[in-house]
Amino acid sequence: MKIVHAMSYLDDDLIAGAAEPPRRKNSKVIWGVLAACLVLAVCAAVLSLPGLHKGPAVAEGTHGKYKMVQPAETARVWPWAYSTVGEKYPTVDFEGTEYSIRWYRPVGEDELGELLGTTEAKGTDPDTGDAHSETVEIRAVPGASVNKMILAGRDGECYVYRFDDGPIDITLGDAMELYGLPENLRFTGFQIEGLEGKYFQLPEGDGEIWEILSDCQDSMLTVDEDSYPASGDGTVQFTVSAEVLGIYKRVFYVSEDGTVSTNILDYGYTCKISPEDAQRIIHYAKESGVETDEVSYEHYVIGVVVECGEDYLLVDDTSICINPQDGQVYRIDAEDLRMQRNLVCGAVQEGDIVVVSYEGEISEDLEIRDAYDMQKGFLMEDGGVAVPE
Amino acid sequence: MDDTGILDLYFARDEQAIRETDSRFGSRCREIAYHILRNREDAEEVVSDTYNGVWNAIPPARPDSLLAFVSRIARNQALKRLEHQTRLKRDPGVQVSLDELAEVLPDQRWNPAETEQDVAQLISDFLRNERAEVRNVFLRKYYFFDSTREIAQRYGFTESKVKNMLFRTRDKLREYLRQEGVYL
Numbered sequence: 001m002k003i004v005h006a007m008s009y010l011d012d013d014l015i016a017g018a019a020e021p022p023r024r025k026n027s028k029v030i031w032g033v034l035a036a037c038l039v040l041a042v043c044a045a046v047l048s049l050p051g052l053h054k055g056p057a058v059a060e061g062t063h064g065k066y067k068m069v070q071p072a073e074t075a076r077v078w079p080w081a082y083s084t085v086g087e088k089y090p091t092v093d094f095e096g097t098e099y100s101i102r103w104y105r106p107v108g109e110d111e112l113g114e115l116l117g118t119t120e121a122k123g124t125d126p127d128t129g130d131a132h133s134e135t136v137e138i139r140a141v142p143g144a145s146v147n148k149m150i151l152a153g154r155d156g157e158c159y160v161y162r163f164d165d166g167p168i169d170i171t172l173g174d175a176m177e178l179y180g181l182p183e184n185l186r187f188t189g190f191q192i193e194g195l196e197g198k199y200f201q202l203p204e205g206d207g208e209i210w211e212i213l214s215d216c217q218d219s220m221l222t223v224d225e226d227s228y229p230a231s232g233d234g235t236v237q238f239t240v241s242a243e244v245l246g247i248y249k250r251v252f253y254v255s256e257d258g259t260v261s262t263n264i265l266d267y268g269y270t271c272k273i274s275p276e277d278a279q280r281i282i283h284y285a286k287e288s289g290v291e292t293d294e295v296s297y298e299h300y301v302i303g304v305v306v307e308c309g310e311d312y313l314l315v316d317d318t319s320i321c322i323n324p325q326d327g328q329v330y331r332i333d334a335e336d337l338r339m340q341r342n343l344v345c346g347a348v349q350e351g352d353i354v355v356v357s358y359e360g361e362i363s364e365d366l367e368i369r370d371a372y373d374m375q376k377g378f379l380m381e382d383g384g385v386a387v388p389e
Numbered sequence: 390m391d392d393t394g395i396l397d398l399y400f401a402r403d404e405q406a407i408r409e410t411d412s413r414f415g416s417r418c419r420e421i422a423y424h425i426l427r428n429r430e431d432a433e434e435v436v437s438d439t440y441n442g443v444w445n446a447i448p449p450a451r452p453d454s455l456l457a458f459v460s461r462i463a464r465n466q467a468l469k470r471l472e473h474q475t476r477l478k479r480d481p482g483v484q485v486s487l488d489e490l491a492e493v494l495p496d497q498r499w500n501p502a503e504t505e506q507d508v509a510q511l512i513s514d515f516l517r518n519e520r521a522e523v524r525n526v527f528l529r530k531y532y533f534f535d536s537t538r539e540i541a542q543r544y545g546f547t548e549s550k551v552k553n554m555l556f557r558t559r560d561k562l563r564e565y566l567r568q569e570g571v572y573l
Binding site for chain 2: 001002003004005006007008009010011012013014015016017018019267376378
């Protein structure tokens with residue numbers, strides 16, 4: 001059985017690729033790969049195109065300052081005391097239904113729906129095996145059915161949980177109603193197949209798109225393992241997000257023949273609407289879309305930690321910049337638990353290269369107040385930074 | 390600790406390297422060894438042999454991917470141990486996987502001019518041209534020796550879909566090896 005032994009000498013990257021955990025439990029690999037491609041393409045666009053942003057780095061973030069970053073999914077297990085509610089309790093039971101966490105970032109306080117009650121969340125400390133429980137508030141997702149989605153947490157820190165009953169066929173109308181899609185899901189931008197490298201925003205919003213889709217409510221969304229997303233020249237690939245549904249920059253394709261495909265419900269769903277309706281959506285996008293280079297998946301600051309305080313760190317990106325003269329020292333607020341634990345647990349120390357993800361903007365005095373994640377990276381031979389798995 | 394840090398420990402002959410390797414890759418090594426041998430004790434011994442193998446190989450080796458390097462040694466150690474078992478003692482599922490793979494390129498059809506490394510390179514090239522899901526399913530089955538059910542659960546497929554994918558991929562690979570002159 002020489003071929004069995006020959007298999008041991010396959011290329012390293014193929015083996016490492018197959019060893020990686022799938023991105024989402026039960027998700028369609030086709031869609032996972034597409035989502036990953038979208039993410040990487042967008043990251044690459046943001047991080048590897050120097051000169052797109054001519055203004056001062058202060059106001060416009062760090063776009064174009066750094067060489068390519070190779071991000072990776074890291075799944076560090078933090079001590080129980082430094083874990084968020086979402087990390088401690090990946091599932092919660094409420095009124096006889098088990099909901100699973102869908103998004104590990106807390107939902108903004110102004111997005112929270114009405115208080116539905118409380119429940120006892122149960123979790124296990126992975127280090128000690130000790131069982132823990134605590135009372136958490138259960139809130140509604142505005143516009144969505146409590147049978148599908150809830151928010152759970154405490155002290156205003158709530159996470160999105162979903163009852164996942166698997167890939168079931170559903171009409172577009174039912175999906176819109178169950179998840180409150182027109183209310184919650186925003187079409188934030190799009191690309192057009194055949195016009196690679198161009199990004200468009202929808203400054204007039206997505207009301208028109210939802211109006212057209214509301215005419216297609218009887219179309220059946222189905223999961224077909226062998227189906228491919230809508231494609232072909234002219235297909236519009238929308239980026240859609242709904243923080244309160246735990247949907248962040250997923251894809252929603254509309255092709256001229258009426259094929260609509262999306263992974264917003266985790267599985268790869270496809271439906272057929274009439275070609276006329278599809279063309280109305282595409283026409284609207286093309287007519288009202290405004291070309292932009294302001295596309296970012298996440299905002300990063302990458303640099304060397306030069307000082308660690310109790311609730312802040314200073315990061316100097318001079319050695320990472322394509323042009324060292326663009327180097328700056330950022331003060332990063334680390335009061336948020338997700339940042340604080342890196343310092344307290346010694347995960348990040350002075351001299352380390354870090355990739356810090358943040359929301360919002362960098363202030364005039366180079367302060368980042370809304371950092372939410374930090375990964376250690378290392379410098380590659382080409383000057384880029386890679387984050388190990 | 391990342392690959393570079395662990396490699397530095399090996400090069401410094403610091404035994405902490407093995408603890409770090411176990412921490413990062415131990416569960417994967419156990420998984421491969423168990424999938425091949427279906428026996429926990431044997432799998433543990435394979436993992437132990439694997440770490441010895443890695444310790445002896447680094448330096449001089451400085452692998453680009455420590456995961457691939459370590460898993461490869463674990464796989465080879467487990468296969469070596471499996472070869473000492475009679476066919477009857479082997480887990481039927483593993484035996485089926487071995488037989489399926491052997492049918493792609495039976496030893497008697499192997500072009501003697503080609504080394505295992507040559508054939509591995511051709512299979513790598515072939516897999517690289519397949520869709521990621523097809524490639525990973527094939528590797529989970531014939532490199533990591535996952536059961537069909539485990540693969541189906543891992544990727545959210547039905548078992549019949551996994552079986553069909555494997556069947557088609559084996560057929561295509563056999564044809565590819567024939568075209569490349571490896572399958573005589």
